[in-house]
Amino acid sequence: MKGDTGMGATNICGVIWKNPVTTAAGTFSYRESVKYYDPSALGAITTKGVSPTPWKGNPLPRIAETPAGMLNAVGLENPGVDDYIENELATLKKQGLVVVANVAGHQVEEYCQVAEKLSATDVDMLELNVSCPNVAEGGLAFGTDPKAVAEVVTAVKSRTRKPVIVKLSPNVADVVGIAQAAEAAGADALSLINTLVGMRLDLATGRPILANGTGGLSGPAVKPVAVRMVYQVSRAVGVPVIGMGGIMTGEDAYEFLLAGAVAVAVGTAALLDPAAPARIVRELEAAVEKYGAPRRGA
Amino acid sequence: MKARHEARIVENVPEGAGTNASDGMVRMTLHAPEVAREARPGQFVNLYPRDGRLLLPRPLGIADADEGAGTVTLYYVVVGEGTRALASLAGGDRVELLGPNGNGYDLAAAGRNVLLAGGGTGLPPLLYAAKRLREAGAPATITAAAGFRTTPLLTDRLAQSCDTVFTVTETDRAASVRTSGATSEPLALMGNVIDLLDAVGAPEGVTGCLACGPAPMLKALAAWCASRSIPLQVSLEARMGCGYGACVGCTIDTAHGRRKICADGPVFGAGEVTWA
Numbered sequence: 137m138k139g140d141t142g143m144g145a146t147n148i149c150g151v152i153w154k155n156p157v158t159t160a161a162g163t164f165s166y167r168e169s170v171k172y173y174d175p176s177a178l179g180a181i182t183t184k185g186v187s188p189t190p191w192k193g194n195p196l197p198r199i200a201e202t203p204a205g206m207l208n209a210v211g212l213e214n215p216g217v218d219d220y221i222e223n224e225l226a227t228l229k230k231q232g233l234v235v236v237a238n239v240a241g242h243q244v245e246e247y248c249q250v251a252e253k254l255s256a257t258d259v260d261m262l263e264l265n266v267s268c269p270n271v272a273e274g275g276l277a278f279g280t281d282p283k284a285v286a287e288v289v290t291a292v293k294s295r296t297r298k299p300v301i302v303k304l305s306p307n308v309a310d311v312v313g314i315a316q317a318a319e320a321a322g323a324d325a326l327s328l329i330n331t332l333v334g335m336r337l338d339l340a341t342g343r344p345i346l347a348n349g350t351g352g353l354s355g356p357a358v359k360p361v362a363v364r365m366v367y368q369v370s371r372a373v374g375v376p377v378i379g380m381g382g383i384m385t386g387e388d389a390y391e392f393l394l395a396g397a398v399a400v401a402v403g404t405a406a407l408l409d410p411a412a413p414a415r416i417v418r419e420l421e422a423a424v425e426k427y428g429a430p431r432r433g434a
Numbered sequence: 435m436k437a438r439h440e441a442r443i444v445e446n447v448p449e450g451a452g453t454n455a456s457d458g459m460v461r462m463t464l465h466a467p468e469v470a471r472e473a474r475p476g477q478f479v480n481l482y483p484r485d486g487r488l489l490l491p492r493p494l495g496i497a498d499a500d501e502g503a504g505t506v507t508l509y510y511v512v513v514g515e516g517t518r519a520l521a522s523l524a525g526g527d528r529v530e531l532l533g534p535n536g537n538g539y540d541l542a543a544a545g546r547n548v549l550l551a552g553g554g555t556g557l558p559p560l561l562y563a564a565k566r567l568r569e570a571g572a573p574a575t576i577t578a579a580a581g582f583r584t585t586p587l588l589t590d591r592l593a594q595s596c597d598t599v600f601t602v603t604e605t606d607r608a609a610s611v612r613t614s615g616a617t618s619e620p621l622a623l624m625g626n627v628i629d630l631l632d633a634v635g636a637p638e639g640v641t642g643c644l645a646c647g648p649a650p651m652l653k654a655l656a657a658w659c660a661s662r663s664i665p666l667q668v669s670l671e672a673r674m675g676c677g678y679g680a681c682v683g684c685t686i687d688t689a690h691g692r693r694k695i696c697a698d699g700p701v702f703g704a705g706e707v708t709w710a
C-alpha cells in the first residue's frame with residue numbers, strides 16, 4: 137500500500153491512519169503543498185488553526201531565523217471556520233484524506249463554537265490548540281494551567297463527538313501535570329510539542345526582529361526537548377500521544393516512536409522542503425526495516 | 435512534480451568593477467534547466483545555504499534565464515550570514531534551490547511604452563523583464579529609472595535592453611546619469627527614484643510601470659503613478675519562512691482580501707495593495 141511504513145496502519149482513537157505520519161498544524165497548504173507531493177502518502181493531514189471568525193494574525197515580520205530553527209509569530213491568521221469548511225476541508229475530504237482540524241480560540245466558548253461547527257462535517261479528528269504562544273489571549277494561556285486545560289477540554293468534549301486531540305505546550309514547568317489534566321478531562325489523545333517561546337533582537341536597532349516581539353521556536357533546535365516531553369508524557373497517560381518538534385528525517389520520526397509516540401507530525405521540515413512529509417514516510421519505513429518495529433525503551 | 439533540488443553552480447563571481455564577494459554584489463549562474471524553462475520575470479527562487487545552522491530559504495529574484503543553456507542567473511548583495519555562505523561557493527559547487535516561485539509580472543499588461551523603476555537590490559527582476567520585453571518585440575520604448583543609496587549596480591546591464599536608463603544615488607551627484615545606448619550624460623541630481631522621476635518626468639506615452647525595490651519606494655511610486663494614471667505593478671518583499679505558500683508568514687491586505695507575497699505575489703497591482 138502506498139504510504140505504508142511497513143508497520144501497518146495506525147488506529148488513533150478509532151480513526152485509521154495508513155501510516156503514522158501527519159503534517160504539523162500551520163505548515164501545510166491545501167493549495168500549495170499538494171504541488172510538491174501527493175498528500176495521500178500521509179496517514180493524515182493536520183490543517184492550520186481555525187477560529188470561529190477570520191483572524192488577521194500579527195503584523196510582519198512574522199518570521200526570524202535562529203540556529204537550526206526558526207521563530208514564527210503568524211498569530212493564527214486564518215479565514216475562519218465557515219470558509220475552512222467550505223474550501224479547505226471540502227477539498228481535502230474530496231481526495232479521501234484523513235483530516236485533523238486544528239482548533240483555535242480566544243475563549244472557551246470560541247473553541248466550542250468551532251468544534252460544534254466541525255462536528256457537523258466529515259472532518260475526522262479535532263486538535264485543540266491550547267498552546268499557541270503567538271496570540272494575546274487564549275492559546276497558551278489555556279495550555280499552561282491544568283485547571284484551564286481541563287475546563288476547555290471538558291467544554292469542547294460536551295459539544296462534539298469527534299475524537300479530540302489536545303495539543304500541549306512545552307512552555308511549562310510540568311508538562312506531565314498538564315497532560316494528565318487533559319486526559320482526566322476527556323482528551324482522546326495528546327499531541328506535543330507546540331513551539332517554545334523565543335525572541336531575537338536586531339543588533340542595529342536593539343528591538344525584536346519579530347513585530348510581535350516574541351515568537352515560537354521550531355525546527356531541529358527543539359527536537360531534544362520534544363523527545364524528552366513525549367517520553368515523559370507517554371509514560372504518564374493512557375491515551376495515544378502524537379509526537380512532533382524538529383522532525384527532519386525518518387530517523388528523527390523513529391526516535392519519537394521509540395519515545396512513546398504512536399504517530400508523528402512534520403512541521404518546519406516541510407517549510408524547508410515542501411515534499412519532506414512524504415520523504416519522511418519513506419525514510420521511516422527504511423528506519424523500521426533497519427532497527428525493527430519501534431519498541432518503547434525501559 | 436516541482437521539488438527542492440540541487441543545482442550546479444556555473445559561476446559565482448563578484449559583479450562590478452572593484453568589488454569583491456564579501457562586500458559587493460555577486461552574480462550567480464546556476465545550471466537548473468527546469469527552472470530556466472519555466473522562469474518568468476518577477477518570479478524568484480529559494481536558495482538554501484549549505485549550513486545546518488541556516489535553514490530558511492533565501493529568496494532571490496530571477497535576473498535572467500536561458501532555456502537553451504538551461505541556466506538561471508541571480509544577483510545578490512552580501513548582507514548577512516546566508517548570502518555570505520552563498521558567496522563562498524564556487525563554480526562547480528552545488529546549491530539547493532526551489533523554484534521558480536511566485537507569479538511574476540504581466541508583461542503584456544504593461545503595454546508598449548514601459549517604465550521600469552527599481553531601487554537597490556530590486557534591480558535583478560527588472561533586468562529579466564527588460565530582456566523579455568525587448569525579445570517580445572512589442573514595446574516601442576523601455577525606459578528605466580534606477581535609484582541607489584551609494585553605488586549604482588547593474589545599470590550597465592539594464593542599459594543593454596532599455597532605450598534609456600536614468601540612474602540616481604542618494605549620496606553622489608556625479609553618479610546620476612542618463613544613458614542611451616553608448617552615450618551617457620550627467621543629470622546632476624541627488625535623491626531617490628521618486629526624486630529622479632520628478633526631475634525627468636514620466637516618459638511620453640508611457641503605458642505601464644513595473645517596479646521592484648524597498649517598500650517605502652514602492653508606496654511613494656504607487657502615489658506617483660496613480661496621480662498620472664500610469665498602471666503600476668510592484669514586486670513586494672517579506673521575510674519568508676517557506677517561500678512557497680505554506681507558513682502564512684508573508685501575508686498582506688489587498689483589495690481581494692489577504693494574499694501571500696510568496697505564492698500570490700510577489701507582483702501585485704499597485705491599486706490592489708493596501709499600503710501600510
Ligand SMILES: Cc1cc2nc3c(=O)[nH]c(=O)nc-3n(C[C@H](O)[C@H](O)[C@H](O)COP(=O)(O)OP(=O)(O)OC[C@H]3O[C@@H](n4cnc5c(N)ncnc54)[C@H](O)[C@@H]3O)c2cc1C
Pocket residue numbers: 200201478490491492493494495496508509510511512513514515516517518555558559670671672673674700
Ligand atoms: C521575492 C524576493 C526577491 C529578492 N530578490 C533579491 C535579489 O535579487 N537580490 C538580492 O540581493 N536580494 C534579494 N532579496 C532579498 C534577499 O532575500 C535577502 O537579502 C537575503 O535573504 C538575506 O539573507 P542573509 O542570510 O544574508 O541575511 P540575514 O539578515 O542574516 O537573514 C536572516 C533571515 O532574514 C531573511 N531576510 C533578510 N533580509 C531580507 C530581505 N531583505 N528580504 C527578505 N528576507 C530577508 C533571510 O532570508 C533569512 O531568513 C529578495 C527578497 C525577496 C522576498
Ligand SMILES: Cc1cc2nc3c(=O)[nH]c(=O)nc-3n(C[C@H](O)[C@H](O)[C@H](O)COP(=O)(O)O)c2cc1C
Pocket residue numbers: 160161162163183184185208210212238265268303329330331353354355356358380381382383401402403404405675681682
Ligand atoms: C509557521 C508555523 C505555524 C504554526 N501554526 C500552528 C497552528 O496553527 N496550530 C498549532 O497547533 N501549531 C502550529 N504550529 C506549531 C507546529 O504545528 C509544531 O507543533 C511545531 O512547529 C513543532 O514542530 P516542528 O519543529 O516540526 O515544526 C506552527 C508552527 C509553525 C512553524
Ligand code: FES
Pocket residue numbers: 673674675676677678679680681682683684685694695696697
Ligand atoms: S513565506 Fe511561507 S507563506 Fe509566504
